[in-house]
Amino acid sequence: AQTVTQSQPEMSVQEAETVTLSCTYDTSESDYYLFWYKQPPSRQMILVIRQEAYKQQNATENRFSVNFQKAAKSFSLKISDSQLGDAAMYFCAYRGSSGGSNYKLTFGKGTLLTVNP
Amino acid sequence: NAGVTQTPKFQVLKTGQSMTLQCAQDMNHEYMSWYRQDPGMGLRLIHYSVGAGITDQGEVPNGYNVSRSTTEDFPLRLLSAAPSQTSVYFCASSYSILLVSEAFFGQGTRLTVV
Numbered sequence: 600a601q602t603v604t605q606s607q608p609e610m611s612v613q614e615a616e617t618v619t620l621s622c623t624y625d626t627s628e629s630d631y632y633l634f635w636y637k638q639p640p641s642r643q644m645i646l647v648i649r650q651e652a653y654k655q656q657n658a659t660e661n662r663f664s665v666n667f668q669k670a671a672k673s674f675s676l677k678i679s680d681s682q683l684g685d686a687a688m689y690f691c692a693y694r695g696s697s698g699g700s701n702y703k704l705t706f707g708k709g710t711l712l713t714v715n716p
Numbered sequence: 717n718a719g720v721t722q723t724p725k726f727q728v729l730k731t732g733q734s735m736t737l738q739c740a741q742d743m744n745h746e747y748m749s750w751y752r753q754d755p756g757m758g759l760r761l762i763h764y765s766v767g768a769g770i771t772d773q774g775e776v777p778n779g780y781n782v783s784r785s786t787t788e789d790f791p792l793r794l795l796s797a798a799p800s801q802t803s804v805y806f807c808a809s810s811y812s813i814l815l816v817s818e819a820f821f822g823q824g825t826r827l828t829v830v
Contacts, residue, residue, distance in 0.1 A: 603758075608756075642804065642823055642826075643821065643823055643824075644806060644808075644821035646818050646819070649818075690758060702747075702749075702764055702766070702772075703749065703761040703764065703774060703775075704751075704808075704819060706758035706759040706760075707758055708757060708758045709758055
């Protein structure tokens with residue numbers, strides 16, 4: 600079974616600085632998808648960024664980028680120029696591509712990010 | 717666009733009571749699912765459906781039933797609520813499990829069983 604590990608329960612960053620959230624995963628599949636979701640206090644789950652494992656290029660969405668290391672099974676999220684609105688719980692998630700693992704997202708336990716003014 | 721709508725947003729139940737959490741989406745998505753979120757546990761899949769009339773169990777299905785009579789609706793039923801079912805419940809939908817499509821989440825239902 601696939602597992603997703605977020606080793607940082609909490610992180611803090613100063614406004615305008617950069618922070619990196621860590622995520623590692625375990626899988627025997629060669630093709631899969633990785634996601635970062637943001638959950639602000641409103642509880643809404645918001646997709647931040649996604650990465651297809653077959654793509655070597657790291658995904659980028661404005662101030663959010665990932666460092667995808669397939670061999671190391673690592674998928675970290677970098678937030679540049681942090682803003683107060685970035686404060687939230689961040690979840691790393693995995694989705695397989697076949698064999699039944701494609702029907703669900705496997706989530707890490709989350710990292711609570713605080714942004715200090 | 718309404719997206720994924722969950723009702724109610726908050727609910728308190730007594731042990732042994734039954735209730736249904738409603739989930740509706742207006743995006744014509746094939747795939748719908750229910751997750752529960754517990755502190756320090758992330759989100760865990762309860763049940764899912766790949767289309768009308770087709771449902772299957774996720775990793776924590778015990779104590780919950782689902783049905784999918786229409787593409788739009790995917791209700792989650794608690795037949796006899798237990799304190800262990802105190803959680804935040806999320807419904808999610810996506811266009812297809814065959815495509816790398818974004819999962820859209822409802823705003824969640826906070827359920828307390830006393």
